Amino acid sequence: MSYLIRGATLPDGTTTDLLLRDGVLAEGPADGAEVIDAEGLRVLPGLVDLHTHLRQPGREDAETIETGSRAAALGGYTAVCAMANTDPVADAAGIVEQVWRLGREVGLVDVQPVGAVTLGLGGERLAELGAMADSAARVRVFSDDGHCVHDAAVMRRALEYVKAFDGVIAQHAEDPKLTAGAQMNEGEQSARLGLTGWPAVAEEAIIARDALLAAHVGSRLHVCHVSTAGSVEVLRWAKSRGIRVTAEVTPHHLLLTDELAATYDPVYKVNPPLRTAEDVNALREALADGTIDAVATDHAPHTREDKECEWAAARPGMLGLETALPIVLRTMVETGLLDWAGVAERMSHAPARIAGLTGDGATGAHGRPLAAGEPANLVLVDPSASWTVTPEGLASISRNTPYAGLTLPGRVVATFLRGRATVLDGKAQA
Numbered sequence: 268m269s270y271l272i273r274g275a276t277l278p279d280g281t282t283t284d285l286l287l288r289d290g291v292l293a294e295g296p297a298d299g300a301e302v303i304d305a306e307g308l309r310v311l312p313g314l315v316d317l318h319t320h321l322r323q324p325g326r327e328d329a330e331t332i333e334t335g336s337r338a339a340a341l342g343g344y345t346a347v348c349a350m351a352n353t354d355p356v357a358d359a360a361g362i363v364e365q366v367w368r369l370g371r372e373v374g375l376v377d378v379q380p381v382g383a384v385t386l387g388l389g390g391e392r393l394a395e396l397g398a399m400a401d402s403a404a405r406v407r408v409f410s411d412d413g414h415c416v417h418d419a420a421v422m423r424r425a426l427e428y429v430k431a432f433d434g435v436i437a438q439h440a441e442d443p444k445l446t447a448g449a450q451m452n453e454g455e456q457s458a459r460l461g462l463t464g465w466p467a468v469a470e471e472a473i474i475a476r477d478a479l480l481a482a483h484v485g486s487r488l489h490v491c492h493v494s495t496a497g498s499v500e501v502l503r504w505a506k507s508r509g510i511r512v513t514a515e516v517t518p519h520h521l522l523l524t525d526e527l528a529a530t531y532d533p534v535y536k537v538n539p540p541l542r543t544a545e546d547v548n549a550l551r552e553a554l555a556d557g558t559i560d561a562v563a564t565d566h567a568p569h570t571r572e573d574k575e576c577e578w579a580a581a582r583p584g585m586l587g588l589e590t591a592l593p594i595v596l597r598t599m600v601e602t603g604l605l606d607w608a609g610v611a612e613r614m615s616h617a618p619a620r621i622a623g624l625t626g627d628g629a630t631g632a633h634g635r636p637l638a639a640g641e642p643a644n645l646v647l648v649d650p651s652a653s654w655t656v657t658p659e660g661l662a663s664i665s666r667n668t669p670y671a672g673l674t675l676p677g678r679v680v681a682t683f684l685r686g687r688a689t690v691l692d693g694k695a696q697a
């Protein structure tokens with residue numbers, strides 16, 4: 268099937284026709300192509316998520332590679348990096364290959380497995396980083412996400428190891444000694460609610476330490492879900508020194524604050540926790556000026572049992588794939604902080620570069636320019652359509668969206684993966 272997308276507006280604001288043929292953006296006659304009228308629609312390169320929890324293997328009651336892939340395609344994504352905190356943990360070549368293959372079989376989005384840094388996420392012994400890199404899954408991003416690689420010597424060794432194949436360690440920056448028993452952001456709200464606080468310094472101290480380690484080793488560090496104004500300062504300092512550090516921010520940290528904990532509704536419980544309005548403003552500014560390179564969802568599905576309970580017993584995490592782009596439009600574009608080219612950079616080009624997905628690899632190329640000869644990975648968005656989030660209306664098995672009832676701008680009309688429609692007329696194809 269080939270498509271002629273007529274009159275779509277590119278990220279730079281110019282309007283063009285795009286011919287999708289044989290998996291690539293083609294030139295020449297559009298004979299036989301299905302015509303899509305894209306007047307008034309925005310086209311973006313297929314979005315790339317650096318941080319997705321797909322829960323398979325192990326917690327298929329919360330999400331599967333298939334349901335998570337569908338949610339991703341509906342959110343405008345063509346590639347997602349699947350986190351390693353599955354059961355079993357993705358710490359060996361066999362497991363990452365299985366995840367990669369299952370993603371290919373579903374075929375809605377390229378599922379790029381993230382490998383664990385340490386065996387069983389235990390923080391002590393390095394996982395088979397080289398074997399995962401050499402496997403069919405061609406792993407380049409390694410993370411113990413959900414856990415911090417807390418031992419500085421282990422972190423140093425991991426950074427040294429991945430240099431050989433231009434891998435990157437994606438750190439969940441949280442000093443576990445400083446967050447023991449933590450339930451929410453440490454501050455005025457936690458004092459008022461009587462909940463144990465998760466102090467900003469637990470994140471900031473690890474980012475500073477890891478930036479210094481990355482500089483010492485000459486390796487690449489990526490910081491997951493940056494959540495505080497102080498972290499932004501540390502990142503600014505590290506980048507100004509030429510340290511090879513990149514960072515991501517989640518949509519929920521760009522919009523929501525710790526005042527929501529006063530509801531005691533565990534849908535707002537997440538790690539790192541929601542912070543203050545000052546933090547939110549600093550994160551938006553950092554994403555605008557490039558101190559934070561990318562938006563990543565940290566899509567974290569949880570069952571009702573794990574979420575609809577007392578705050579203290581609930582698992583941290585929230586859904587994100589289907590709402591990420593609308594939240595970025597609300598917080599960054601409507602506020603004038605980013606234009607559409609900026610959205611393309613922060614949600615497609617930069618994450619693809621960080622994850623090593625821009626070249627031809629096992630999963631093809633993502634985050635490439637929308638130019639002739641490039642893989643036809645793209646999304647069409649209706650910027651003028653708004654929609655109201657309902658948990659039942661989402662494709663995820665789980666229901667833990669913090670945005671229920673919220674009306675958001677921007678509807679994904681169609682998503683294409685190598686020229687094949689994975690979403691058409693706002694509906695997933697399979």
Ligand SMILES: NC(=O)N[C@@H](CC(=O)O)C(=O)O
Nearest residue numbers: 320412413537538567583584
């Ligand atoms: N981000 C979250 O709140 N949850 C993550 C893991 C974690 O970081 O705790 C999950 O896997 O559910």
